[in-house]
Amino acid sequence: MPHPVRQRILITGASSGLGEGMARRFARMGRDLALAARRTDRLEALRDELLAAHPGIRVVTAALDVDDAAAVEKVVPELAGKLGGIDRFVANAGIGKGAPVGTGSAWANRATLFTNVLGTHAQCEAAVELFRARGSGHLVVVSSVASIRGMRGTRTAYGASKAALNALAERIRSDLLGTGIRVTTVLPGFIATDINVGRRGPFTVDLGTGVDALTAAIEREPVRAYVPEWPWRPVSALLRVLPLPVVRRLA
Template sequence: MTRQRILITGASSGLGEEMARRFAAAGRDLALCARRVDRLDALRAELVAENPSISVAVRALDVTEHESVVRVFGELRDELGGLDRVIVNAGLGKGAKIGTGKARANLATAQTNFVGALSQCEAALEIFRDGNSGHLVLVSSISADRGLPGPKAAYSASKAALASLGESLTIELARTPIRVTTLLPGFVETDMSARSGDASRLTASLDSGVSAMVDAIEKEKIRVALPGPTWKVIDTALRFLPNSVTARFL
């Protein structure tokens, strides 16, 4: 099945922006959301110039405002004549050691990465249930596998919650026409990963990272760590090895 009409949140930069380019090149119609609407307008102009046969709709959106998420998803559905796939990609990588007086960064990360993602799932699945079809994609993280210490604690917890939500929805919707994919990217070269100080020797290029993500999305895999076999091994190690072992390299 070709999912023609695709909504991507967090599309103004990084993984979301590059996924938009890939799907546009494949002839898909796009609904793009982010807080920075000026970046979205520039991206829309680029995509339509390079792929004149597609439609690209954009909206400013703060995913932490639930009513706005429901309204914007509905508007974009109406503008494109429906939605076939929603990619829940918007996220934050802020963080500080818990209890050091910098709670605001951790709370913002948790609010965006999980509560905001839950709002997107609510809005998307209401549309999909109404049409009895659709593909929900959750962009979690390899850090969902094991709680990370220090400034990444809130981030890994939020991504673990998102991955758990993906598992719950996969089970619930298994006997329906609605599909759910949970992606667990490792280190991929983006502005956010650079700010977070991810290990450079394990960092994949944006091109290879997004190529793996788009491939998994198009195949509608249920759960996949990526890109490449290295992150599949790390995924297995983090999930199944005891803390006494994983603590040495976290």
């Protein structure tokens, strides 16, 4: 059964990287967009670019720091209201700071855990409340292949935060089974963005390739998607069974 067209899409972390790339791809598809991020100058420039390139769509923006749960609770419904509601929410905002545990950079690891876990939780709360009120919608939680096994170094806290998101998304999906609300977890592999400079591994793809694969996966609305599908689906299966010393070398 084909999925409905999700015309009105809210994307967080939309001022750069995957969020910015998804905004461009969905705009090209003719979708209406609500874009949120901390860097409003970049967000407004993106809005102007998209409206000039695709004059038939609507694009609204708002400043949003997902670390501020009260702001998320306020801004998300305000943005949705400007579009007359939202059909899809992409919880993409996150950070990639980090260092090996016990090396004097606890602040960076705590910041990553706080933003990626609690910030995403705040987004999910706001989005699902809107979806419950209308009885339908599509929640997309952006995780990472780094969530699958114990990756070391700068990926320690980052991978742990994304593993928490896998669990959160699955439990939200369990809550919503039998309703008109779908939940998708996407696990990007190594895609060249600002967030992973210095942490790009084998099979890294350029941003355009990664975003194309990501938006195509989101449009399919699966329970879980590895992005790009090749090689990350088979690599992810291997990561689950390889001995940790081998995983450590790969990471």
